[in-house]
Each structure stands twice: as structure tokens, then as C-alpha cells.
Amino acid sequence: MDGVTAPLSDKPPLDLLIAAPRGFCAGVDRAIRIVELSIERFGAPVYVRHEIVHNRHVVDALKAKGAIFVEELEEVPDGVPVVFSAHGVPKAVPCKAAERGLDYIDATCPLVSKVHRQAERLVEAGRHILFIGHRGHPEVIGTFGQTGPGTMTLIETNRDAETVVPKNPDNLAFLTQTTLSVDDTAEMVATLQRRFPNIQAPRGEDICYATSNRQAAIKEIAGQCDAILVIGAPNSSNSVRLVEVAQRAGTRARLIECARDLDLAWLHGVRILGISAGASAPEILVRALVDRLGEHFDVHEREMNGPVESMTFKLPRTLAAA
Numbered sequence: 086m087d088g089v090t091a092p093l094s095d096k097p098p099l100d101l102l103i104a105a106p107r108g109f110c111a112g113v114d115r116a117i118r119i120v121e122l123s124i125e126r127f128g129a130p131v132y133v134r135h136e137i138v139h140n141r142h143v144v145d146a147l148k149a150k151g152a153i154f155v156e157e158l159e160e161v162p163d164g165v166p167v168v169f170s171a172h173g174v175p176k177a178v179p180c181k182a183a184e185r186g187l188d189y190i191d192a193t194c195p196l197v198s199k200v201h202r203q204a205e206r207l208v209e210a211g212r213h214i215l216f217i218g219h220r221g222h223p224e225v226i227g228t229f230g231q232t233g234p235g236t237m238t239l240i241e242t243n244r245d246a247e248t249v250v251p252k253n254p255d256n257l258a259f260l261t262q263t264t265l266s267v268d269d270t271a272e273m274v275a276t277l278q279r280r281f282p283n284i285q286a287p288r289g290e291d292i293c294y295a296t297s298n299r300q301a302a303i304k305e306i307a308g309q310c311d312a313i314l315v316i317g318a319p320n321s322s323n324s325v326r327l328v329e330v331a332q333r334a335g336t337r338a339r340l341i342e343c344a345r346d347l348d349l350a351w352l353h354g355v356r357i358l359g360i361s362a363g364a365s366a367p368e369i370l371v372r373a374l375v376d377r378l379g380e381h382f383d384v385h386e387r388e389m390n391g392p393v394e395s396m397t398f399k400l401p402r403t404l405a406a407a
Contacts, residue, residue, distance in 0.1 A: 134174065
């Protein structure tokens, strides 16, 4: 009609706040590269004990290149190389691999390896370790496997921190899983330090820089959003923590593995949507989600400012020249 401007879009508007930083961390980048280089160096198949990182998209892509994922070393046939996942493994695993004459490459994140070495030194010094982490997580299993039985006690909640009764309360230390909630961990540490004033703290923060940065980025956007979507796997500790951080800030949040999991009904009434991704989720999944949202909404995207992560980790010597 004369004098009437047609709307540019008949889709409802949706502002996207893209958290930064998000997605891959240096340890994940390194672990994936180790598997890729191992396939180039040794040829397919290369076996990987446990998911190299907790992300189905990454695992499937590596399977297509020739990686075979198993849960136990016994599933690896003789004469083929095996890679240990970024989460770390108990000491007994590389020992068994060496006994069988298997070539193995350790893709454990160096920040997890740092916790392993601290655990060894503390136990050698005669201290009992109160380890803050989630029961059954591969990183926790791997760290407990660095020291002998009875040398560590798992603390999962603040209630555990309040009720644990160590044999020698004056000869304790604490360590933490690298992918925990910063706030929850601080609460548990404060409880332990109040109850056991002589408890020895780690030399540096055990929660890794990527976990801390991604949680801070979620906190920054949570108050501006009606809802937040986090891309990551349900067995990814750092991804699940991002959802919890958003919810603790009073913002609806949900974890999805990829754009296919998007529930449009859940977005009813949402005008500002935050998006982030766990440290094992590739950026391609973020872009796919934005594209899917663009099919149903008039999307306006804004990348948030955050610290630039420039950390890199060296490859194992056996692969450095590959």
C-alpha cells in the first residue's frame, strides 16, 4: 500500500549474546591434534582409551579419520598404538601398556598432569589429600590412580567438607578437579580451611584457566539474557557447570549437544538469548546453532568481549616432528 513500508522480516526478533571466551581450550586442541598426528604417523587404526574429549562431534570426526575408541586397555589389540585421553589415566594404565609392548601416547591435559604431580609429592611428604571433585569422572579416577589406596578422600559437596573426619587433621592437603564450579569449589575450600587451619593448599589454582574464563563469561551475560543455551555434552563437567552458573545467576539455561537439539518451544517469550560452549565443543557447533536460530528468528548477533586465550601446550616428543 502507498505510504506503508513492508516489514523487513516476518520472523520474531531475537538478540544473541555470544559469550567469550567459549569452546575449545588449549588442552582439548592438543588432545585432538595428538590423535590426528598419531593416525598420520602410524596409520589407521589408532586406538584411544576413553573419549579423547567429551564431545560426540569431535569423537565422530576422529572415528572417520581412523580412530577407534575403547573404554579399557584390554580392548586394544597387540601391535597397535593407543592414545590416552585428555582427562588422564591411573598410573597402572601406562604400566600395563608397557608390559604388553604397546606404543602409547599420553594426551593428558598438562594442567591435569600438574595436579597428578602435586598429588604424588603431597603423598610422598606424608600428607593425606582431600580431593574436591565429582565421583566417577575420568579426571578424578585418573588422579586417584596416581597414589596408593587410602591416600586421598573425595569431597563432592560442602556437606562432605563439613563432615569429613580424617585420621590426622593436622597433616592434610587439598587438590581439586580442573573443571569444577569456581563458586562451589571456593565454598568447599573455605569450609576445609576453617575446619583444618593447617591444611596445605595447592601451589596454584587447580581449576583451569579455561573453566574459570568460561564461567566468568556466563556470569557477565546472564543478567542481560532471558535464557542461555550452552553447547556441550552431558558428560562434560565444564559444560554442565556453565549451565549451573547461569541458573545460579537466576537465568533459565539448558545444555544441548548441537543445533538439532534446539527446542523452539523452550524459547517462547525469549527476546535476548545467550550462547556459550564448553571447552570440548568446537566453534562449528556454535555457528550451526546460530544458523538454525536464523531459520526461525530475525537474529541480531553480538559477540561479547572477553579475555583472549593464547595458551598453547607442546606436543609429545614422539609427535612433535610429525
